[in-house]
Amino acid sequence: MNVEAILRTKGPAVATIGPNETISTAVGELISRNIGALVVSEDGERVDGIISERDIVHALADRGADLLSLKVCAVMTRRVVTCDPADSVDRLMAEMTNRRIRHFPVVRNSRLCGIVSIGDVVKNRLDEAEYEAHSLRSFIAGA
Numbered sequence: 237m238n239v240e241a242i243l244r245t246k247g248p249a250v251a252t253i254g255p256n257e258t259i260s261t262a263v264g265e266l267i268s269r270n271i272g273a274l275v276v277s278e279d280g281e282r283v284d285g286i287i288s289e290r291d292i293v294h295a296l297a298d299r300g301a302d303l304l305s306l307k308v309c310a311v312m313t314r315r316v317v318t319c320d321p322a323d324s325v326d327r328l329m330a331e332m333t334n335r336r337i338r339h340f341p342v343v344r345n346s347r348l349c350g351i352v353s354i355g356d357v358v359k360n361r362l363d364e365a366e367y368e369a370h371s372l373r374s375f376i377a378g379a
Contacts, residue, residue: 239328239342240321242360243350250341250351252277255284255309259295262287262308272353273339276312281347285312288339318343319352329357 253262253274265274266289276285287308295303295311303311319328319340328340332354342350 237325237360237364238321239319239323239325239340239350239352242325242352242356243321243342245360246350246356248350250275250348252280252348253287253308254278255307255312257308258304259292259306259308259311260304263292263304266292273351274308275316275341275348275351276308277348283316283318283341283343283348285309285314286316286339286341287312290338316341320344321349325357325360328352329361332357 251265251269251271251274253265253276255276255278262274266272273286273288275283276287278284285308291311291313292303295306299306317331317335317337317340319331319342321342321344332338332340338354340352341348342352
């Protein structure tokens with residue numbers, strides 16, 4: 237199974253935010269969309285950074301309540317680890333575990349084409365396990 241299969245199921249939509257938007261705006265977007273991260277992009281195609289709930293909580297501890305008026309570019313993670321649609325889900329799971337990253341923007345030919353979260357990977361694994369169990373039950377019942 238590869239990342240592209242996950243994107244076929246969940247779709248290519250990616251929540252983005254501009255680097256000059258405020259943290260307050262980013263928090264509002266995270267809450268209204270019920271997601272854990274936004275890809276930071278000036279043009280909606282290039283990945284300039286990523287801002288997650290974790291980034292915001294760490295910045296809150298450092299900067300206090302004034303954080304909400306800062307720009308996203310002041311808090312975002314700049315060195316974003318991305319994946320390719322052809323990458324295997326196994327490789328992605330290993331990277332998520334080793335790097336302690338919960339969101340991977342998917343990039344094809346230097347253009348943002350999706351995002352995969354740890355929740356997407358877990359759902360994919362559960363669906364695979366359920367399919368295998370169903371197949372085995374059908375095989376045993378038919379034998």
